[in-house]
Amino acid sequence: MLSEKETHEIEKELKQYKTRQAAGVEALKIIQRSRGWVDDEGIKDLSAILGMTPDELDGVATFYNLIFRKPVGAHVILICDTVSCWVMGYEKILSHLKNRLGIGLGETSPDGLFTLLPIPCLGACDKAPAMMIDEELYWNLTPEKIDELIKRYGWKG
Ligand code: FES
Numbered sequence: 001m002l003s004e005k006e007t008h009e010i011e012k013e014l015k016q017y018k019t020r021q022a023a024g025v026e027a028l029k030i031i032q033r034s035r036g037w038v039d040d041e042g043i044k045d046l047s048a049i050l051g052m053t054p055d056e057l058d059g060v061a062t063f064y065n066l067i068f069r070k071p072v073g074a075h076v077i078l079i080c081d082t083v084s085c086w087v088m089g090y091e092k093i094l095s096h097l098k099n100r101l102g103i104g105l106g107e108t109s110p111d112g113l114f115t116l117l118p119i120p121c122l123g124a125c126d127k128a129p130a131m132m133i134d135e136e137l138y139w140n141l142t143p144e145k146i147d148e149l150i151k152r153y154g155w156k157g
Contacts, residue, residue, distance in 0.1 A: 002045045006034050010049060020050045024060045028067045037068040065119050072115040073108040075153045078132040081118040084125035089141075093129045096143040100150060100157075113154055 002010070009030045010023075017023040027050065031042040038061055040054075047057040061067045068076070079085075079094055094105070097116060101109045108115040124130040127139035133153055138145070151157075 002031070002042070002049075003034065006030055007049075010046070014049075021052055024050055024052070024057060025064055025067070028057075028061050028064070032067060037071050065117075068115075071108070073112050075113060075134055076115045076117060076132075077150075078117050078119040078122070079105075080120070080122045080124075080128070080130045082121035082125075084121070084128040085130060088128035090129050092143070093131070093141050093146065096146055097150075100147065100155065114150070 010027045013026045013030065014020055014023050016026075024046075027046055028038055028042075031038050031046060035042065043057050043061065044054050047054045050057065058069075061069055065078070077097065079090070079097065081090060081094075085093075098104055101114050101116060103109050103114070103116055105116055105118055119132070122130045122132060122137060124137060124139045129141045130137065130139040131141060132138070133149065138149055
């Protein structure tokens with residue numbers, strides 16, 4: 001069941017849109033902010049409010065990279081795997097992150113601190129390689145810069 005706070009925020013968001021369905025992504029974000037990810041129950045309850053089937057809303061959630069349909073760590077690292085970043089050292093950056101965190105793409109570190117996920121172009125191609133941690137964008141990445149960043153988010157090494 002949606003919490004009172006979630007319902008209140010969703011109702012407020014709905015007023016900004018011409019149709020209830022159009023508020024889908026923002027409403028999913030509200031659930032994600034309060035739960036850390038969007039569970040099946042959240043999809044079911046929200047789809048009823050939006051006048052969609054759970055499958056339709058799940059399709060929206062799955063399409064949108066920043067909605068998580070599985071539990072994630074306290075911080076989500078989204079590493080760009082599109083062409084400019086590939087050319088500018090994606091593999092080196094990815095393997096450094098994997099080594100430091102002890103996880104692969106799609107996994108969460110055992111301490112629950114980080115989840116590592118791929119994402120298409122983050123729009124920082126001229127400063128590749130790039131990644132996001134939560135909602136912050138970081139670019140011109142090097143192994144040293146990665147170490148400094150993950151420490152800032154609580155990595156103890
Ligand atoms: S290709 Fe990575 S930011 Fe555009």
